[in-house]
Amino acid sequence: MSRGAMDPCSEVLLRQAERFSGRVLLAGLPADGLLGELPHAQGWSWHAGEQSQLQTRFPGRTHFGVEPPAGTFDAAVLFLPKSRELTDYLFAALASRVPHGQLYLVGEKRAGVERASKQLAAFGKTGKLDSARHCQLWHCPIDVAPATPDLLALAQRYELPLSDGPLQVVSLPGVFAHGRLDRGSALLLEHLDGLPSGHLLDFGCGAGVLGASLKRRYPDSRLTLLDVDAFAVASSRLTLAANGLEAEVCAGDGIDAAPSALAAIVSNPPFHQGVHTSYQATEQLLREAARHLDGGGELRLVANSFLKYPPLIEEHLGACRTLAEADGFRIYSAKRR
Structure with a gap:
């Protein structure tokens, strides 16, 4: 052949x-x-x-x-x-x-x-x-x-002192920011208030820090965590279990694998494909988020300040607001038109 x-x-x-x-x-x-x-x-x-x-x-x-x-x-x-x-x-x-x-x-x-x-x-x-x-x-x-x-013996376990109590995190080898909280997620954790009620998605869930925080903050909302990497999916399940939380955790390639009729998508999106830097998954998220959100549904994400995401968000989703900026990162929010 x-x-x-x-x-x-x-x-x-x-x-x-x-x-x-x-x-x-x-x-x-x-x-x-x-x-x-x-x-x-x-x-x-x-x-x-x-x-x-x-x-x-x-x-x-x-x-x-x-x-x-x-x-x-x-x-x-x-x-x-x-x-x-x-x-x-x-x-x-x-x-x-x-x-x-x-x-x-x-x-x-x-x-x-x-x-x-x-x-x-x-x-x-x-x-x-x-x-x-x-x-x-x-x-x-x-x-x-x-x-x-x-x-499991190789997992890194650490505790985050959050405003609503300590959060236990379990991270397996190979997962983004293994054994530590990255600066982007730390900033996004401070800006999770006021999300629409309904089905929430943690896109690119990694070790499940954002997803577990969302489930604790919005216990009555259905929550799905999605990542392309099997080690991230396993880590998120361990983090949820360590905090006595339940949610759906799925392996899938990009936003196309996400559920529809979402109230909100929250993400510290991936920027690596193997050993190479790649923003393809994030750019696809920005282009396709509207297809997975209910009317008035919100996309809220953290990104490096130098990335020109607002024009892409406004073209495909709606008016883009900057909720916060610190340490070289920005929190963007947009609601589906």
């Missing part, structure tokens, strides 16, 4: 395709045609958008979630993620699935693959196999597979 457009990291793997001809687990794989080139491989994804594309193209061959699929494999490949803490967890999880097999790391040089190769060395003697397309491929033989790591 034709390879079509292939991620550079996938191209590097395919330069040594004979190493990956057996039962291989590809973790964090891109949504390209790699599975079509490696017929015995299986994917593991924690990105809902990439999972959806892979599932459509290669039905039944990808697993979605925060833990690897059951069973053992001849080899496992980690496509380098952004977070060092997540990389440590993923290496341990993959090593547990390849007894007497090979563990591989592939990633872009500018994303820090050489640094991550030192993390791989915790599992044995490492070696660099290839360097091409601005990417590197490393490997490590696994003689004795470690036990499956306990993801």
Whole structure:
């Protein structure tokens, strides 16, 4: 079959395709045609958008979630993620699935693959196999597979002293602002008053700080938390449970995955796609929010002050107000016309 457009990291793997001809687990794989080139491989994804594309193209061959699929494999490949803490967890999880097999790391040089190769060395003697397309491929033989790591044991837990009482936050590796409250969310937490009553959405929920605060402040409102990342979804569920709160938590790719007839969308929107900066999800939110809001429904979000979001908000939603500005961030509010 034709390879079509292939991620550079996938191209590097395919330069040594004979190493990956057996039962291989590809973790964090891109949504390209790699599975079509490696017929015995299986994917593991924690990105809902990439999972959806892979599932459509290669039905039944990808697993979605925060833990690897059951069973053992001849080899496992980690496509380098952004977070060092997540990389440590993923290496341990993959090593547990390849007894007497090979563990591989592939990633872009500018994303820090050489640094991550030192993390791989915790599992044995490492070696660099290839360097091409601005990417590197490393490997490590696994003689004795470690036990499956306990993801919950790696969670960071902290308490926020809010005006209505302390809020417990549980953050898993790889989640935005892991183990701390970022400045944008801190500012937005101070400006959650006066939202319309009805169904509320925390878009890009991360560890669930905003969602849990909303549920506590508006206990009679239905609440949905949405994020593209399985580790964020799991973190939000843990944060809600730690505070005795209940809400719907969903994995989905962007605002298209959100419910309709919402009273309000509250967001500290994402600006990363993997290791790269990307405002696509936020810009799509601004263009499509009106389709998910009731008449008079409100979009309230925090964003870096330098981003030119107000014209986009006013074009697609309604008059944009700046509710607050501090520390390089602004809180914007707009109601559907």
